[in-house]
Amino acid sequence: MYKKATSIKRERDPAATRQRLIDATVRLMLQQGFSGTSVDQICKEAGMTKGSFFHHFENKEALGTAAVEWWGRMGTALYADAWKDTTLDPLEHLHRMFDIMVGFTRRSDDPVVCMVGMMSQEMSATNPAFQAACERELNLWTENVAKMLTAAKKLHKPKTKFDPVSVAWFLNSLWQGSMLVAKTCRSQELIRHNLKLARDYVDGLFSTT
C-alpha cells in the first residue's frame, strides 16, 4: 500500500530539524508574509515532508511564533555589542547601535527586513498569539534603547527635558518605518539617511559635542 521508502537519508537530529524549519520559515516569510507562505513550501525549503513538520510544531501558527521568537533572540545577539553592559559612555553605545543598524543596510542589496515588523503589520490585528509575541520583541528593543538613554542622561546634561522611554519608542517606530518604506522604495540609502538624522537627533538631546 505504501510505496517503499528506499534508501532515504535521514539525519535524525530533532533539534537541528526544528531549527531548519524555523530558518526556512524566516527566509520565506520575510519575503512573502505569513499567509503568503504555505506549509508545503516551508517543508520543501527545509528539505522535509509534512508529517515531519507536524511532528515538531502543532500548527502553522506555532511555527510562526517560534520564528518570531527566534528572530528576537538573533536580533539581541546582533545588537549585543551595543547593548551589553559595559562601563563605556552610554552615548557611545547608542552610536554603536546606529552603526550596527547601518551595517544591516550594507550586507547585501536585498532590502533590510524585520520579522517582527512584518508579522506586526500582517497579523497582530487578528492573531493574539502573534500580537503578543511581536509586542514582547518591540518592548525588548525599546527597553534596551531606553536604558542607554537613561544612562546617557546621567552622564551628560540633557539640552532639554526628555523622556527616555518616549524617545526609545520614537526611535523604534522610525526604525520599523524606515525598513517598511525602504523596501517599497527600493532604497537602502533611505534607511541610512534616516539613521543619520536619528543619530543627530539623539546627539542633539545632550549638551556635549
Add this chain to the structure above:
Amino acid sequence: MYKKATSIKRERDPAATRQRLIDATVRLMLQQGFSGTSVDQICKEAGMTKGSFFHHFENKEALGTAAVEWWGRMGTALYADAWKDTTLDPLEHLHRMFDIMVGFTRRSDDPVVCMVGMMSQEMSATNPAFQAACERELNLWTENVAKMLTAAKKLHKPKTKFDPVSVAWFLNSLWQGSMLVAKTCRSQELIRHNLKLARDYVDGLFSTT
C-alpha cells in the same frame, strides 16, 4: 440544472457597485491583509456575488491596487487642509498636518492603520504592481511634506542645514512605523507621543519658536 433566479432586487449602479467592492476590500484588508482576505469574503462584505466581482475587476490583484489608489486619493483629501497651497506660513501648515494626524488617533479606539503601509509590508517584495502603487503613494506624501519644509526654509532661518526631502522621508518613515508599532502595542498614545516629538523636531529645525 441552474436554480431559477427569481425576483432578486438588483440596483444596477456600476460605479457604486465598484466602490462598494473597494470599500469592502479596504475594510477587510486593513484588518487581515491581502493574502488573508478572500474574494468570497469581499463579495459577502460588499453584498454581492463572485460573478459580479469579476465583472468589475480582472482579478484580485487589480482590486488590491485599486484599493490602494483609492486610499491614496482619500488620504490626500484628508490632508487637504494642511497641504493646500495658501499664503499661510508653511510651518503653520506642517503643524496643521500634525494636528490632522493626531486626529486620526482620536477617531475611535481601533488602531490607526494605513493601506499603503500594510500592502508595502506584505506585498511589495513579491508583487511589482503593489510595490509600484505603494511607492507612488509614499512619494506623494513625502513630496507634499518636502514642499512645506522647503517653503518654511525660505521664510524662517533654519537653525542648521537640512535637506527637506530627507527630513520628509524621515517623517514619513516615522509615521508608518508609528502606526505599525502602535497597532501591535495597542496604544494610540504611542502615536501621539511620537507625533509630539516629531513636531518638536520640525520646530527645532528653525530659529523661530
Add this chain to the structure above:
DNA sequence: TTGTACATACAAACCGGTCGGTATGTATCA
C-alpha cells in the same frame, strides 16, 4: 522492544477564477 523521528497518503475545506445564464438599460429603426 519501545519511543521518537520522519515519510507517505489522504481528507475536507477553501482558494482564485470561469462560465452559462438572467436581468436591465440603451440605441436603433419602423
Add this chain to the structure above:
DNA sequence: TGATACATACCGACCGGTTTGTATGTACAA
C-alpha cells in the same frame, strides 16, 4: 411611440488546484 437588438450588470454553480491538518506507516536509537 414601440418593438427589437445589443451591451452591460449581475448571479451563483462549478472547476482545478492548493490549503492546513490527520492517519498511518517505517526506520532508527536506546
